[in-house]
Amino acid sequence: MSASPTNPPEQSAAEVAALLEIRNAAKRFGAVDVLKSISLNIASGEFLTLLGESGSGKTTLLRLIAGFEPPTAGEIWMGGERLDALPPYKRRVNTVFQNYALFPHLSARDNVAYGLRVKNTPASEISGRVEEALRMVKMQDFATYRPSKLSGGQQQRVALARALVNRPQLLLLDEPLSALDANLRKQMQSELKSLQREIGITFLFVTHDQEEAMALSDRIALLRDGALEQVASPREIYAHPATAYTAQFIGQTNLLRGEIRGSMATCDALRWPLEGSDGPVTFSLRPEAIRLCADGKLETNEVKFRAAVRQQFYGGSSELLEVECGKGQVLRVRIPARGPLTGEHDFVFSMADAIRVRE
Amino acid sequence: MTAKPATGRAPLLAIYATLVFAFIYLPIVVLILYSFNRDGVGGFPPRHFTWNWYSQLFADSSIWDSVLSSLIVAAASVVLALTLGLLAALALDRATFPGKILFRRLVLLPLILPGIITGLSLLMFAVFAGVHLSLLTVFLGHGTALISVATTELFAGLQKMDRAQEEASLDLGATPWQTFWRVTLPNLQLSLIAAGLLIFTLSMDEIAVTFFLIGRDNTLPLEIWGRLRRGITPEINAVSTLIFAVSVGLIVIWYHLRARSLSGTSQEPLEQPGEFP
Numbered sequence: 352m353s354a355s356p357t358n359p360p361e362q363s364a365a366e367v368a369a370l371l372e373i374r375n376a377a378k379r380f381g382a383v384d385v386l387k388s389i390s391l392n393i394a395s396g397e398f399l400t401l402l403g404e405s406g407s408g409k410t411t412l413l414r415l416i417a418g419f420e421p422p423t424a425g426e427i428w429m430g431g432e433r434l435d436a437l438p439p440y441k442r443r444v445n446t447v448f449q450n451y452a453l454f455p456h457l458s459a460r461d462n463v464a465y466g467l468r469v470k471n472t473p474a475s476e477i478s479g480r481v482e483e484a485l486r487m488v489k490m491q492d493f494a495t496y497r498p499s500k501l502s503g504g505q506q507q508r509v510a511l512a513r514a515l516v517n518r519p520q521l522l523l524l525d526e527p528l529s530a531l532d533a534n535l536r537k538q539m540q541s542e543l544k545s546l547q548r549e550i551g552i553t554f555l556f557v558t559h560d561q562e563e564a565m566a567l568s569d570r571i572a573l574l575r576d577g578a579l580e581q582v583a584s585p586r587e588i589y590a591h592p593a594t595a596y597t598a599q600f601i602g603q604t605n606l607l608r609g610e611i612r613g614s615m616a617t618c619d620a621l622r623w624p625l626e627g628s629d630g631p632v633t634f635s636l637r638p639e640a641i642r643l644c645a646d647g648k649l650e651t652n653e654v655k656f657r658a659a660v661r662q663q664f665y666g667g668s669s670e671l672l673e674v675e676c677g678k679g680q681v682l683r684v685r686i687p688a689r690g691p692l693t694g695e696h697d698f699v700f701s702m703a704d705a706i707r708v709r710e
Numbered sequence: 711m712t713a714k715p716a717t718g719r720a721p722l723l724a725i726y727a728t729l730v731f732a733f734i735y736l737p738i739v740v741l742i743l744y745s746f747n748r749d750g751v752g753g754f755p756p757r758h759f760t761w762n763w764y765s766q767l768f769a770d771s772s773i774w775d776s777v778l779s780s781l782i783v784a785a786a787s788v789v790l791a792l793t794l795g796l797l798a799a800l801a802l803d804r805a806t807f808p809g810k811i812l813f814r815r816l817v818l819l820p821l822i823l824p825g826i827i828t829g830l831s832l833l834m835f836a837v838f839a840g841v842h843l844s845l846l847t848v849f850l851g852h853g854t855a856l857i858s859v860a861t862t863e864l865f866a867g868l869q870k871m872d873r874a875q876e877e878a879s880l881d882l883g884a885t886p887w888q889t890f891w892r893v894t895l896p897n898l899q900l901s902l903i904a905a906g907l908l909i910f911t912l913s914m915d916e917i918a919v920t921f922f923l924i925g926r927d928n929t930l931p932l933e934i935w936g937r938l939r940r941g942i943t944p945e946i947n948a949v950s951t952l953i954f955a956v957s958v959g960l961i962v963i964w965y966h967l968r969a970r971s972l973s974g975t976s977q978e979p980l981e982q983p984g985e986f987p
Contacts (some may be wrong), residue, residue, distance in 0.1 A: 419877050439880040452874035456896045463831045466882035469892070517882065 362576075369519055370553050371416070371434075372396040377427035378411050378577075385411045387577045389423065393521070393555060398547050400556045401563040402600075403574035407558045410575070413442050413523050416555065417446050430520065445514035446523040450530065451506045453498040458484065459509045460494040466517040484516035485509075485544065504535045511543075515550065525554045528563065540566055561601050566587065573597055576635040594709045598635035605641075606680050607634040607705065616705075620677035623654040633708050636669060638685035640704035653699045658682065660692050674698065738954060745947035757848040773949060783929060784913040788906045795860020795905065796898075802861070803868040804872035808859045818862065820855040825918025828855050833922040844925035851923045852913040860905045867901030877957065878978055900967050904907030907964040 359365045361684040378386040386408045393399050401409040408450045412421045416427060418439030424677035427435040463484050467477045482592055487509035498506055507527060514522055538652040544567050545552050558564055564571050565585040573580040580701050581593045595606055609618030612617050618634065649655055658676035673683040684698060748758035767773060798817050818826055832851045841847060879889040917931045924932055934946055
């Protein structure tokens with residue numbers, strides 16, 4: 352795993368059974384390049400998350416796939432068919448909208464039945480499939496309610512059923528949980544995940560919440576200013592961020608900026624041997640990769656430094672320290688909870704955990 | 711400190727307000743009272759209650775012919791103005807085309823133009839086109855002049871509509887045409903009803919434009935106006951009272967619907983949860 356810290360190997364696996372292929376898709380609004388030549392494959396049955404800050408272009412990419420916006424350049428293919436030439440109603444793609452966009456004049460049941468009705472599905476088939484979809488999201492008891500009578504979480508479920516009843520090949524979810532409160536959100540995350548496993552539909556999920564992305568996804572595509580920063584599994588992207596931006600965006604990290612000179616890496620007070628050509632360098636070192644070294648004993652390939660505890664944040668099972676090692680360099684350290692800590696201590700980290708990242 | 715001048719001014723303000731309201735509404739009150747007065751329009755105060763003028767009114771066929779004419783014109787104007795107004799509102803809401811701002815102003819012009827101008831120009835048009843003046847010309851006059859009312863109301867309705875709903879409809883496989891009928895129009899339902907009621911009321915008591923375009927069949931306002939030249943009869947009071955009651959009823963309904971469609975709670979009660987077309 353630590354052998355090749357940069358190139359994520361999952362990409363090739365996705366290409367084998369790609370359901371959706373985005374080829375150099377770009378979108379420009381006026382003078383603004385919202386998306387700059389995105390290429391991305393989504394495998395059949397995959398749960399892929401588009402993660403990014405607001406304005407990174409993730410919703411725009413979703414809208415290109417759904418067909419609400421045409422790409423300025425590039426192509427989108429699904430199952431051997433050119434998707435971007437089709438109007439939205441001819442795509443086997445369904446969307447769960449951010450604010451659900453339920454039809455206010457229709458009951459939950461009629462909302463769910465909508466997609467089948469407009470495609471002239473026989474009435475006998477509609478009722479069965481609608482009931483099944485409502486049961487799947489545990490809303491069968493609310494079938495006759497108008498959206499205005501439903502809570503946010505219930506509307507969310509109806510929106511999900513309304514999309515899934517059409518048996519899309521690909522389900523797009525545009526920040527579907529962002530309007531829910533924290534508890535409900537956690538619960539819906541877990542239900543969403545098990546639902547996806549159960550029905551095996553490919554999910555393309557948009558969120559700005561990295562924790563949510565980590566918890567749900569098979570792979571995460573991190574977008575930054577309209578370009579893909581990194582595409583990898585949550586574990587891979589956390590353990591081996593390719594760039595400083597990724598390292599900071601996904602979880603917490605210490606960014607160490609310094610240089611390599613004569614096979615020695617130097618970042619302020621920290622020094623350790625490292626092969627590489629001379630020049631400036633940046634490392635990401637996760638807070639939990641640093642440990643307190645009480646007995647002063649060092650494993651092989653570990654770097655030891657002495658630092659003073661400046662701040663201590665108690666977090667239940669663990670605590671986060673802010674420590675200062677010479678020259679004002681501050682590092683964050685996560686250690687198992689152990690009680691108040693003051694003064695200077697020895698800390699160590701393994702050289703392999705200092706991941707070299709691009710700026 | 712700030713409360714003192716207000717309390718000092720309050721009685722004066724109340725008197726002033728009362729006078730203004732009296733000036734506006736007293737004639738209507740008098741009109742309604744005298745429609746029930748046995749001694750007709752003469753004599754003060756009215757002494758003897760009677761339904762007499764109402765029964766005379768109901769026996770008067772030329773009044774009812776004119777009521778029928780007015781109803782036909784108003785109903786047809788509602789259909790014409792709503793249809794064209796909806797198209798204009800849709801264009802203003804979602805299309806971009808050269809001259810859009812100009813179009814937006816022009817479509818509102820009949821609201822501002824004096825009825826005389828509208829009536830006269832339509833009359834000249836009818837003359838040039840060689841069309842005989844009849845209820846048809848009146849209907850065309852009302853219908854086109856009231857497009858502006860329909861456009862404003864429906865445009866407001868479209869503006870507050872959540873466009874994501876239409877995207878959701880397309881996303882679920884509905885064609886743009888199906889989306890229009892199944893999502894856009896139901897969302898506009900209240901705006902359509904409100905605009906329809908307003909247009910109906912405006913057409914019912916329109917005089918200026920009608921005056922220029924009328925043929926042989928009178929509308930109700932022109933029938934009344936024609937009779938007034940022969941002096942005020944209690945029958946006129948009676949018919950005016952009825953018009954007043956119906957107008958107030960329509961305006962109350964219109965106001966209610968408008969308030970509901972603007973507040974966005976429009977979808978709330980209507981009926982218990984159940985099937986919808």
